[in-house]
Amino acid sequence: MFCAISGEAPEHPVVSKKSGQVYERRLIVKYIEDNGKDPVSGEDLSVEDLLDIKTSPGTVKPRPPTMTSIPSILSVLQNEWDSIMLETFTMKQQYHQVRQELSHALYQHDAACRVIARLMKERDAAREALANVQAHLGTKAAATEETADVTMSDATSGLPPQIREKLEATTAVLSKTRKRKPNTTAEAVQTYTQRKVFPGLHAARSPGITALDLDAKNGLVLTGGNDKNALIFSQSEEKVVATLKGHSKKITQVAWAGRSEEAGQDMALTASADQTVKIWTAGEGKGNHYHVAHTLSGHTAEVTGLCVHPTKDYVATASMDSSWAFHDLETGSTLMSARSDDVVKGYSSAAFHPDGLLFGTGTADSAVKIWDVRSKEAVASFEGHTGAVKTMTFSENGYLMAAAGEDNEVSIWNLRTLEIVQKLKVADQGVINALAWDQSGTYLGVGGTDIRIFKVKSWQELANMTDNTAEITSLKFGPLGDYLVAGGLDRSLRVFGVAE
Numbered sequence: 093m094f095c096a097i098s099g100e101a102p103e104h105p106v107v108s109k110k111s112g113q114v115y116e117r118r119l120i121v122k123y124i125e126d127n128g129k130d131p132v133s134g135e136d137l138s139v140e141d142l143l144d145i146k147t148s149p150g151t152v153k154p155r156p157p158t159m160t161s162i163p164s165i166l167s168v169l170q171n172e173w174d175s176i177m178l179e180t181f182t183m184k185q186q187y188h189q190v191r192q193e194l195s196h197a198l199y200q201h202d203a204a205c206r207v208i209a210r211l212m213k214e215r216d217a218a219r220e221a222l223a224n225v226q227a228h229l230g231t232k233a234a235a236t237e238e239t240a241d242v243t244m245s246d247a248t249s250g251l252p253p254q255i256r257e258k259l260e261a262t263t264a265v266l267s268k269t270r271k272r273k274p275n276t277t278a279e280a281v282q283t284y285t286q287r288k289v290f291p292g293l294h295a296a297r298s299p300g301i302t303a304l305d306l307d308a309k310n311g312l313v314l315t316g317g318n319d320k321n322a323l324i325f326s327q328s329e330e331k332v333v334a335t336l337k338g339h340s341k342k343i344t345q346v347a348w349a350g351r352s353e354e355a356g357q358d359m360a361l362t363a364s365a366d367q368t369v370k371i372w373t374a375g376e377g378k379g380n381h382y383h384v385a386h387t388l389s390g391h392t393a394e395v396t397g398l399c400v401h402p403t404k405d406y407v408a409t410a411s412m413d414s415s416w417a418f419h420d421l422e423t424g425s426t427l428m429s430a431r432s433d434d435v436v437k438g439y440s441s442a443a444f445h446p447d448g449l450l451f452g453t454g455t456a457d458s459a460v461k462i463w464d465v466r467s468k469e470a471v472a473s474f475e476g477h478t479g480a481v482k483t484m485t486f487s488e489n490g491y492l493m494a495a496a497g498e499d500n501e502v503s504i505w506n507l508r509t510l511e512i513v514q515k516l517k518v519a520d521q522g523v524i525n526a527l528a529w530d531q532s533g534t535y536l537g538v539g540g541t542d543i544r545i546f547k548v549k550s551w552q553e554l555a556n557m558t559d560n561t562a563e564i565t566s567l568k569f570g571p572l573g574d575y576l577v578a579g580g581l582d583r584s585l586r587v588f589g590v591a592e
């Protein structure tokens with residue numbers, strides 16, 4: 093027989109009625125006094141539950157030792173050994189108990205983290221759905237008054253005579269003010285550097301600025317992102333002053349409708365891959381709360397073009413459904429739509445000519461078509477690009493058009509001779525996503541792998557900025573080339589200008 097605690101043969105063996113284990117009496121009695129339980133089974137145990145075991149031959153009890161004798165020293169050592177055994181046994185039990193509790197706590201923590209992540213995902217989805225519903229309800233409410241959305245099937249004829257007269261009158265006024273001189277010389281442009289950078293715009297889970305437009309008068313930048321939202325950024329305050337939520341897919345194009353003081357406050361326009369265009373207006377009073385005034389929902393595929401007419405009263409849209417349309421900003425109605433049998437893969441970009449009578453569309457099958465807005469007739473076609481025409485723009489004097497396909501080359505077309513006058517190369521294996529003329533028509537900005545600025549006529553490369561950490565997707569010059577604003581997939585808004 094061996095003691096279940098010390099592992100040695102007991103001098104006074106006892107057995108537990110409950111567990112059947114054999115113990116040294118002095119050890120088990122001390123354990124019961126401290127814990128009141130059986131050390132093996134964990135059941136409640138008292139001294140009365142112990143039975144003495146009679147052994148034969150009996151052991152003669154030694155005489156009481158004295159502290160000066162060897163037996164007394166051995167007795168002290170025996171007591172110390174007993175205490176160590178009891179303590180070691182207790183520590184083993186506590187160790188196993190703590191290990192089980194820690195394992196259980198870690199499991200609960202992991203389960204809680206999973207539940208929290210799932211709830212946060214459901215919360216974000218619910219917020220997005222609520223924003224879509226609110227935007228949809230707001231659009232319906234506006235439509236019940238007098239501004240119901242008009243699909244393109246309701247407007248397939250040409251423009252009414254009064255609108256044609258308005259467009260022609262605007263063209264006559266613009267042609268007198270077309271010749272402008274830049275505020276910045278070519279030598280100054282060569283010193284362009286990054287003056288400011290504002291990182292972290294839009295959500296990180298779907299990173300990237302996909303489009304931007306500049307309201308230089310009020311110092312505001314409108315950006316669209318892959319996160320389905322549009323932001324209004326104040327350059328003076330250096331912060332986001334409004335967030336426009338309502339689209340269900342990424343935003344492809346944005347634009348400011350710079351209204352006159354008589355027409356009212358500026359409108360913000362956003363186009364999306366969800367096949368809609370939203371017209372946003374600011375609420376009355378203080379603050380920067382924007383709401384949806386109209387939703388243009390006539391397209392049946394991703395909207396890739398969004399261009400405000402020089403009158404500031406109309407907007408043209410183009411889509412991958414191979415159609416483009418002309419809309420009234422005030423009422424949200426579609427005045428005209430056009431579709432060409434020659435365009436099979438849809439429109440990938442669009443731009444207004446400075447005089448407002450011509451509308452250019454880049455197609456996904458490498459062509460550029462020019463339309464007469466008044467009669468919605470195609471008046472010119474430019475071939476020879478590579479892949480989809482990702483971006484296109486007209487110079488301020490109206491004589492040149494720049495377009496870029498899915499390669500690292502920009503084609504400059506002469507609109508009078510309908511011929512290419514120059515091809516601009518960028519970085520090897522590079523991409524081009526954005527083109528921008530300054531308001532004087534003196535400089536052309538090219539954005540993609542990096543940012544480059546070229547001088548018109550000589551086509552000299554004046555500047556090459558490589559501060560971006562991801563592709564540049566949009567460019568806008570400040571008034572008369574004072575500065576350049578760029579947005580990219582690194583979620584950063586960058587401002588370039590003359591080195592200080």
